[in-house]
Amino acid sequence: MIWIDRLNSFSPYDYGALSLLVVGWFWIGWRIEHPPAHKPSVSLIMAEFRHDWMKQMVTRQPRMFDAQLIGSFRQGTTFLASAVMIAIGGGLALIGNLEPLESVASDLTLEHVPTFVWEIKILVVLLFLSNAFLKYLWAHRLFGYSSVMMAAVPNEPEEPLTYPRADQAADLCNTASRSFTRGMRATYFALAAVAWLAGAVPLIIATLLTIAMLYRREFASQSRTTLLKVPPDTAS
Template structure:
C-alpha cells in the first residue's frame, strides 16, 4: 500500500511522458525497418548491400577478407553487450543509493520526492538497457549462425547450393544487423529516460531529441546520401 501511495505522486504528465517515450521507441523502429522504396532508411539500404556482399562472397578466393569483416561485426556486438551490463550495474547501484539524486532534485523542485519514485524511474532506464543487452547478445549469436552458413558455402560457384546458401547467410546477416540496430536504439532511449529524473517535461524534451537524432541518421544523414548515389 505504501508503494502505491508513493506511485500516486506520479501525475498525469509523468504517465503521459513515460507512455510517449515507449510509443516513440516503437514508432521510430517501425518506420526505420518498414521504410518504403521511395524513401528507404539506411538500415534498408544496407540490407541490400549485405545481400550483394554474399553474392560476391561466393566467387571470392580466398575468403579471409569476409571472415575478418564478420569478426569485426561480432566484436561490436560483444562490446556493446558488455557496455550495457556495466550500465545496468551502475543504474542498480544508483537505485540502491539515491541520496545524490535527491540532492539534485532538491535544487530543481521544492517538493520532497520519495526514494521509491527515483527507483521507479531508474527501473525504467534499466528496462531499456536490459532490452539493448538482449538484442546485442542475440545479434552476436545470429552473426555466429551467419559465419557457419558462410563456411558451408561451396568454393565452386557452379555448385547448385552455393548461391542459395549465400542467400541464407545474407538473411542471417541482415537479421543480426537489425537486432544490433535495435540494441543501439534502446541505448539511445535509455539515455532519454534518464531525463525523467529531472521531471516529465525533461523526459519529453529528451524523447523528442532522441527521436530526431535517430530519424535524421536513418533518413537525412550523409551516409544515406552516399548510399543513394551508389544506387543511382
C-alpha cells in the same frame, strides 16, 4: 491503497512523458523496419548490400576479408553488451543507495521527492538497458551463425548450393544486424529516459530529440544519400 498513493506521486505530465517515450520507441522502430517503398531506410538499404556482399564473397579467394569483417561485427556487439551490462550494474547499485541522487536532486529542484519515484525512474532506464543487452547478445550469436553459414558456401559458383547458401548467410547477417540496431535504439532511449530524473519536461525534450535524430539518420542523412547513389556505368 499504498500503490495508489505511490502512483499519485507522479504528475499527469510524468505519465504523458513516459507514454511518449514508449510510443516513440515503438513507432520509430516500426518506421525504420517498415518504411514506404519510395523512401527506404538506411537499414533496408544496407540489407540489400549484405546480399551483394555474400554474392561477391563466392568468387573472392581467399575469404580473409569476409572473415575479418564478420569478426569485427562480433567484437562490436561484445563491446556494447559489456558496456550495457556495466550500466545495468551501476543502475542496480544506485537503487540500493539513492542518497547521493536525492541530495543532488534536492539541490536542483528544492523540493522533496519520494524515494519510490526515483526507483521507478531508474527502473525505466534499466528496462531499456536490459532490452538492449538481450538484443546485443542475440546479435552476437547470430553473427556467429552467419560466419558458419559463410564457411558453408561452396567455392565453386557452378555448384547448385553456392548462391542459395550465400543468400542464407546474407539473411542471417541481416537478422543479426536488425537485432543489433534494435539494441542501439534501446540504448538511445535509455539515455533519453535518464532525462526523466530532471523532470517530465526534460524527458519529453530528450524523447523528441532522440526520435528526430534516429529519423534523420535513417531517412535524411548524408550517408543515406551516398548509399542511394548509382555508380556510373563503367562499361560504356
